[in-house]
Amino acid sequence: MKQTIRFKLNGDPIQIEVEPHLTLLEVLRNELELTGTKEGCGMGECGACTVLINGRAVNSCLFPIMETDGKNVITIEGLADVDGNLHPIQRSFIENGAVQCGFCTSGMILSAKALLDENPKPTEEEIRTAISGNLCRCTGYLQIIEAIKEVNKNS
Amino acid sequence: MKKFDYLKPNTLEEALSLLNQYGDRAKMIAGGTDAIVMNRQKKISPDVFISLRGIPGLDQIEFNGIFKIGALVTHRTIEQSELIRKRFPILAGASSVLGSVQVRNVATIGGNLCTASPSAETSPSLLVYEAEAHLVSQNGERRLSLESFFVGPGENALDKKEILKGILLPSPPPNSVGAYLKLGRRKSVDLSVVNVAVLLTLDPKTGICERARIALGAVAPTPLRAKETEKILEGNLLDDGIIRKAGDCAKQECSPITDIRGSAEYRREMAGVLVEKGIRQSLVNHSRIV
Ligand SMILES: Cc1cc2nc3c(=O)[nH]c(=O)nc-3n(C[C@H](O)[C@H](O)[C@H](O)COP(=O)(O)OP(=O)(O)OC[C@H]3O[C@@H](n4cnc5c(N)ncnc54)[C@H](O)[C@@H]3O)c2cc1C
Ligand code: FES
Ligand code: FES
Numbered sequence: 001m002k003q004t005i006r007f008k009l010n011g012d013p014i015q016i017e018v019e020p021h022l023t024l025l026e027v028l029r030n031e032l033e034l035t036g037t038k039e040g041c042g043m044g045e046c047g048a049c050t051v052l053i054n055g056r057a058v059n060s061c062l063f064p065i066m067e068t069d070g071k072n073v074i075t076i077e078g079l080a081d082v083d084g085n086l087h088p089i090q091r092s093f094i095e096n097g098a099v100q101c102g103f104c105t106s107g108m109i110l111s112a113k114a115l116l117d118e119n120p121k122p123t124e125e126e127i128r129t130a131i132s133g134n135l136c137r138c139t140g141y142l143q144i145i146e147a148i149k150e151v152n153k154n155s
Numbered sequence: 156m157k158k159f160d161y162l163k164p165n166t167l168e169e170a171l172s173l174l175n176q177y178g179d180r181a182k183m184i185a186g187g188t189d190a191i192v193m194n195r196q197k198k199i200s201p202d203v204f205i206s207l208r209g210i211p212g213l214d215q216i217e218f219n220g221i222f223k224i225g226a227l228v229t230h231r232t233i234e235q236s237e238l239i240r241k242r243f244p245i246l247a248g249a250s251s252v253l254g255s256v257q258v259r260n261v262a263t264i265g266g267n268l269c270t271a272s273p274s275a276e277t278s279p280s281l282l283v284y285e286a287e288a289h290l291v292s293q294n295g296e297r298r299l300s301l302e303s304f305f306v307g308p309g310e311n312a313l314d315k316k317e318i319l320k321g322i323l324l325p326s327p328p329p330n331s332v333g334a335y336l337k338l339g340r341r342k343s344v345d346l347s348v349v350n351v352a353v354l355l356t357l358d359p360k361t362g363i364c365e366r367a368r369i370a371l372g373a374v375a376p377t378p379l380r381a382k383e384t385e386k387i388l389e390g391n392l393l394d395d396g397i398i399r400k401a402g403d404c405a406k407q408e409c410s411p412i413t414d415i416r417g418s419a420e421y422r423r424e425m426a427g428v429l430v431e432k433g434i435r436q437s438l439v440n441h442s443r444i445v
Pocket of ligand 2 (some may be wrong): 038041042044046047049052059
């Protein structure tokens with residue numbers, strides 16, 4: 001039986017009816033049509049489905065939708081500002097050649113955001129740890145690490 | 156995937172009563188990083204998940220003469236807790252290498268123990284600290300040493316209608332040092348091939364080992380204390396000869412299996428290597444009181 005849940009999605013309060021056995025990833029992609037969040041493994045291994053819940057990076061493929069009730073969820077669609085200007089992390093990824101096919105990118109950027117919000121000038125080791133749950137099959141990690149390092153370089 | 160209902164009780168009493176009501180049709184869920192994966196792999200297929208995440212207090216770390224870590228405390232919280240890092244660094248070290256940040260942000264210590272995997276990250280560290288499991292059911296509460304909590308691969312001592320409420324941790328004696336070592340196939344986001352925790356209490360004047368606690372994971376049906384190895388260390392100065400003897404003894408105390416992560420022979424050999432390395436590393440940390 002469908003149940004009603006309320007949560008904040010990219011800053012806006014929403015209320016939806018959901019089947020309780022679904023994951024947050026399934027609801028985001030199939031019901032809310034926010035397809036920026038990707039499904040890779042569906043098992044918590046690859047990080048393509050990473051979103052922020054109350055500011056923390058989480059694999060949405062393992063996150064029961066019912067646990068979203070009352071939470072604050074940020075997906076890649078919530079990063080650009082209202083005028084469509086990209087977030088500094090997104091810009092840095094582009095400028096540093098950290099995107100090839102883009103399948104890992106949403107998750108990488110959200111893992112980077114969780115890190116930088118907590119620790120604006122992380123060491124390379126801290127960056128590596130923060131993205132250890134995000135697999136990239138094409139760009140290579142060096143450009144991604146570089147892009148994350150560059151975000152707050154001049155601030 | 157089969158449909159299921161998802162119930163989120165707000166009190167422990169309510170959770171226990173739901174558990175009674177649904178019996179075998181229900182499965183508890185904490186962070187879900189094992190439960191959701193197992194459900195997807197069809198290893199379990201409950202009609203109802205009973206979430207423990209809405210129960211207040213279970214996600215707290217408390218000190219009341221004895222340290223108590225609630226079952227719903229996440230590995231991320233343990234990894235980042237100043238208190239745990241200072242008082243129980245072997246546990247903090249274990250939680251900090253479990254899965255990825257995304258997994259640690261939701262996965263709980265209670266879930267790690269209840270899954271009762273022989274390779275569970277936090278088991279060896281909790282065994283060397285001589286932790287107890289605090290269990291609760293409608294009939295009351297009981298405490299069980301962690302050693303008797305693990306029954307077999309994937310099997311714990313919980314009664315069907317019991318919930319793990321938390322872990323009780325006595326403080327180790329003063330002048331204790333220790334280490335946690337995990338051997339995986341890759342550096343991060345991988346289960347252990349072998350994991351080892353070492354806790355040594357040394358006489359500050361002579362350096363003689365007064366008390367030793369060694370625990371091994373992924374080398375037997377359950378995580379285990381290597382008690383013969385401990386005996387070799389206790390009462391002795393930890394020189395190269397004794398350390399090597401301890402490593403050899405640890406190899407004899409395991410009964411590993413061969414699986415995709417490693418052969419039985421490799422696991423046995425590496426258990427010895429890691430015990431030696433863990434002891435040496437603990438001695439280097441000598442100045443740090445655990
Ligand atoms: C990508 C990935 C990487 C991983 N890496 C590691 C690793 O490196 N090392 C490692 O040890 N594990 C690893 N795991 C496994 C898992 O994350 C841990 O075992 C975790 O601690 C489980 O906690 P949870 O809260 O998610 O448990 P859940 O999945 O919610 O529950 C697990 C089991 O315990 C039961 N349960 C949970 N809480 C209670 C309670 N309080 N009382 C009674 N029963 C309870 C549930 O019914 C279920 O059977 C990994 C998992 C994933 C997906
Ligand atoms: S799709 Fe969620 S971690 Fe791979
Ligand atoms: S850019 Fe293709 S997987 Fe990372």
